[in-house]
Amino acid sequence: MSQVASFPQRQTLMIQGTTSDAGKSILVCAFGRWLARQGKAVAPFKPQNMALNSAVTACGGEIGRAQALQAQACGIDASVHMNPVLLKPTADTGAQVIIQGQVHSQLNARQYHDYKTTAMAAVLDSYQQLQQSYDWIVVEGAGSPAEINLRDRDIANMGFAEAADCPVIIVADIDRGGVFAHLIGTLACLSASEQARVIGFVINRFRGDLSLLQPGLDWLEQQTGKPVLAVLPYLHGLYLDAEDAIAHDQIVDPQAQRLKVVAPALPHISNHTDLDALRCHPQVDLQLIGPGQTPPPADWVILPGSKNSRADLHWLQQQGWPHYLHRHLRYGGKVLGICGGLQMLGSYIDDPHGMEGEAGSSQALGLMPYRTCMAAVKQLRQQQGRLTLQHQSVAASGYEIHQGDFVSPPSLTAVLHDHNGDAGGWLSDDQQILATYWHGLLDSAETLTAMLNWAGLKDAAAVSFHEQREQQLERLADTLEQQLDQTQLAKQLQSWRLPNTTKNKSISNKS
Secondary structure, eight states: OOOOOOOOOOOOEEESSSTTSSSHHHHHHHHHHHHHHOOOOOEEEEEEESSSSSEOOTTHHHEHHHHHHHHHHHSSSOOOOGEEEEEEEEEEEEEEEEEEEEEEEEEHHHHHHHHHHHHHHHHHHHHHHHHHHHHEEEEEEOSSOOOOOGOOOOOOSSSHHHTTTEEEEEEEEEEGGGGHHHHHHHHHHOOHHHHHHEEEEEEEEESSOHHHHHHHHHHHHHSOOOEEEEEEEETOOOOOOSSSSSSSSGGGOGGGEEEEEEEEEOTTTTOOGHHHHHHOTEEEEEEEETTTTOOOOEEEEOOOOEESSSHHHHHHHHHTTTHHHHHHHHHHEEEEEEEEEHHSSSSSSETTOTSSSSSEEEOOOOOSSOEEEEEEEEEEEEEEEEEEETEEEEEEEEEOOOOEEEEOTTSSSEEEEETTOEEEEEEEESSEEEEESSBBTTTHHHHHHHHHHTOOOOOOOOOOOOHHHHHHHHHHHHHHHHSSOHHHHHHHHHHHOOOOOOOOOOOOOOE
């Protein structure tokens, strides 16, 4: 549906979903890149994010990984104001609360519920700061606005939309099934004023003949009075940074792969986006091993990041990973430990202040000669430097997010340095184990190739995950431009206003 439409010069538009993983993050990326290509000054915004995949901004603040990707889609640098509230779960009922990029506290669910009023002040402050620099702001909701138990003091969905007085598009994933029930049901759970904010729907991940869907689209518009603004197709092979959940369905077919890479799917795994470059490499078979699964023989084992290193270390020990790792190394395999994985490779992990759970100390895997101690201050920084492996030196980049630290013993060889000469990665004496605090190390083609060569793939193709990500963002924007009813969207945005709620009836079940 390629049209020329006239859009407002300044606009805030919020994307909410019927469920988690309905396509909110991807749709914000698509809108951001599409608007940026039209010359709009556009920024992403997510009031509250709960995720263990995070990124570090240039100023040393921490935000959700999805918002960093959305900033890239918009062609701008990431800012802490794009995700003013980030919750990083450390247990089923507790999370580290990060406000405007910095750790605020550790709160359980009840404590955070009481804190939401204060958190909303930070949300609105960040939103107003973005408004000063950008004409368009595309906002991502969290979960679903239909979660009635979370409506009180809501800052993530309609609570923000009402405070910012902005229109809302609701997206639903038809591939899950029940898309019309999801949309009708979500709308029915909203108040009259919230329903009036909804200017239309987007149906995501459609496969098949659109003409067969049309009767349902007509029925939906008749029932709700809301237009379907776009039906986006299922994009095979689309891979972008996951906000939180591990996308098992995106693993490349192992039949065409050569290097066998294994990683444990830790209960508190964080920044598993470190594995994305491997997942997308045509010469790599990456397997994530969950609870109760026996890890297969591999060339390379990667211990990823963790938000609760001691708890995940205990899980590894229960699952038999120490025996597997010793056998893997005995037969010449390579191991990479990233952040929490680095900590688990040492002799002990000490947490005297209970920064990640109950205070105490845990005996670690004992494969590297250092001891980690959790500190009260979290290290947050972007990094640039060089990696030297097998007499080859390549440019390297990444970012650090960790509270643990250690003193490097003289016996360890530093192979990764920042531009100041400070070490950020160490190699064991037998050159089989590499440990680093740098996330994102594998995203660049040069570094990935060097690491694959070290792991045993001597003819590794140069594959840049940065470039792949750009190609996918362009693909998203192209798809949105083709499928979006731009004339209808422009009409809805130009005429949108919040009507008198006494004149609007709630959506009810109609036959």
